[in-house]
Amino acid sequence: MARRLKRKYRIALISFVVLIPLTITGIFYWGTPEPPDQELEKANSAIAIARNTISPDFIPQALRDAAVLYDSAMVYWRTENEKFILKRNYSKIRTLAIRAEQLALASPKIANQNSVGFLAAIESDIEKAKKDTAQIEQLYSRLPLPTSINKKYSQGLLLLNEAIQNLEQKNYKVCRTKLESAKANLSDVARHTQNLLTDYFANLSMWKRWVDQTIKESSQNQSVAIVVDKFAGKCFLYKNGVLKTTYDVELGKNWIGEKKYSGDKATPEGKYKITKKKDGRQTKYSLALLLNYPNDEDKRRFQEGIRNKTIHRNAKIGSLIEIHGGGGKGVNWTDGCVALDNDQMAALYRLVSVGTTVTIVGSLQPLTEVIKRPKP
Amino acid sequence: MKIKLLSGVAIVGLALVFAGCQKYPQTEVDAANAAVEATRAVQANLYVPEEFNALQDSLTTVLAAVEKEKSKLFSNYKDEVAKLTATTAMAQTVANNATAKKEQLKQETAANLVEIATLMEQNKEMLAKAPKGKEGKAALEAIAAELATIETGVGEVNNKLASDDIINAANQAKALKEKATGINTELTEVMAKVKKR
Known part of the structure; x- marks a missing residue:
């Protein structure tokens, strides 16, 4: 009787020592959710590629949104990781990461569209400014212009030169600012010389x-x-x-x-x-x-x-x-x-x-x- | 005896299971974040944008790797700690490079300003001596106006330097130097023609 009891006790103990850890390990192994690292890695890679290929002046809202979504996903991931391992839920993080990746992948195309329009506008403005300059230059040396107009003209030329330099260096925002100022100066001078001459030639x-x-x-x-x-x-x-x-x-x-x-x-x-x-x-x-x-x-x-x-x-x-x-x-x-x-x-x-x-x-x-x- | 041995094995096993989770490398994460922030403070994003982007990518990747490790049942941060340490070191290099680049631009701008001052002095001297020849007084007046514009521009460059707007100051100084050099060449040619006569 005592021997049978001892045997039962031994079986129970072996079960406790072997099965319980195995069961616990199994629960943890199969119950631990798969981390969203792959989705986040893809999103991060897409954002990095987009950021490196797009000029800082043309970064579209989509890429900024992608970065925000990625950061949010990371915050959620950290928050989830603070929870007990079996209670973690990474589905929201996956959703955010996938959305971030989609936006980042779409960004270069959007940036390209924006840059094409922007650059076309800049190039057209530079052409217009050059045309104004050529027109002024044609008459400039012959006309007695006031000092203020002379000054405006040289300022306009300098600013136009700076705008072209910045365009070459791909500093598009600075180029835009310089160009606007150059255009304003040169247009004023062109208008002044044109009005002066139109008035003058009215007596032809x-x-x-x-x-x-x-x-x-x-x-x-x-x-x-x-x-x-x-x-x-x-x-x-x-x-x-x-x-x-x-x-x-x-x-x-x-x-x-x-x-x-x-x-x-x-x-x-x-x-x-x-x-x-x-x-x-x-x-x-x-x-x-x-x-x-x-x-x-x-x-x-x-x-x-x-x-x-x-x-x-x-x-x-x-x-x-x-x-x-x-x-x-x-x-x-x-x-x-x-x-x-x-x-x-x-x-x-x-x-x-x-x-x-x-x-x-x-x-x-x-x-x-x-x-x-x-x-x- | 056997029972005691088995119990011991079970306890050690369970202890190992839970001891397998290493401590989250908070210190290294904080250090890396702070180092990257420090590069932003020295405007590395402006002075060395490519290096700064690479640094940011590196930090983002390593932080994701840390979280991935944390998501595991048995976390081991050894590799991530090494990566975090490397990122912190990289941030230091980027910050140094940004500071060096800024200093280089400052020096270039200062050198350009000195050259502009010399050119302007020569230009003014030549302008005073320039003949009111075929190009006419209007042309000389236009040059005088251009010189005045350059002087105004030099003032703007100094203001930009004072307000730490080094990149724009450098670009403007470069453009002004080109302009002053152009005028200098023009006037030098005129003066050479005069001497030949």
Whole structure:
């Protein structure tokens, strides 16, 4: 009896010692949930690839969302790992990781679409800015522009250069900012020069009429006449209505536009006559031809300016507008006169006389033709 | 006797089962996280973006490996600890490289500013002597305006340096130097022509 009991006890003990640990181990082995490491690894890899292939300036929301989902999955994983091993549930983590991977995989395509549009816009803006620059450049050296506009132009050029540099370095956001500023500066300058010229060339038909009339009179009266084209910087000598000679001329510093008052350094536009031929001690420029500025039209315009308060009431209309020597400097430097180099002045001086018509106009050609001329 | 032996084996076995779970390497994880944060503090993401991305990838991967190990019935963090230590060391290298790159950019910018100052001095001198020749006064005025723009730009570069915006300061200084060099070349050519005459 005692032996049987002992045997039973032994069987029970063996069962306890062997089976219980085996059962526990089995429960833990088969009951432990599979960790979501593969899903997270895939998501992490997709995010890393996307981040390394996409420029930082074009990272789409999808990739940011993917990173957030991945981080959330990691937080949940840590939280689940804090629980008792058999109570852990990784299904939510798997869902988050799979979604993160999907978003990360879609990101390069989205970024590519965004970048294509962005780069196309940037390239188009750069082209526009270059076009503005070319247009300004075409006229820039010929026009007396205010210092503020000169400054704006050089700033615009510098910013455009920086924008192009940043584009080459793939700093797209900085490129965009620089380009916006460059565009603003260059557009302002282009608008300013365009408005200046459009206003200026509004008188073209009148100038043409003056010139036609001058040539006709030269032909009818068998006389000599001078036509000055300010924009071209040329002086044309007509004899009996036929063009004989062309000279280069230099004008007042602010040559563009009509002369309004004394000291504005503008060269007047109008039909004038030579009133005096000066030489020797009569002039400091070896030779000079005094014009009858101001004529009646100049006086009328000056009075109107005073009335309109566009000219200061203390201003004077000015006088002593001449065609004189001392030119050939290659710059518009006079106080409003027309300057030729001394040799050409001497030649012209010989051909004209007191009473010769001198017609000074802004341009003989329309703006569209003028801007086609090569840069001097 | 046999019973005692079996009991002992069972107890040791169970003890080994539970002792098999190693301690979570919290210290190493914290150290690695802190090291990566430190690289962000020195703007490694701006100065050495590729290295920074690689570091981030490395940290993310090793943290996932740590959690994977923790999810197991028998965790063994030996490899992960080694990886965490390596990541911490890598972060230190990245931080050093970022600091070095920043310093290099600062020095380059400072050198560019010195060169710009020299060029500007020469440019101003040549501009004063430049003939009002065929290019005309308007061209010289345009150059003067460009020089003024460069001077304003130099002020902006200094402001950026002061506010630690080194990358933009470096890029702007480079562009300004190019511009100043361009003007210098232009003026030098003009002056050479004058001398020939």
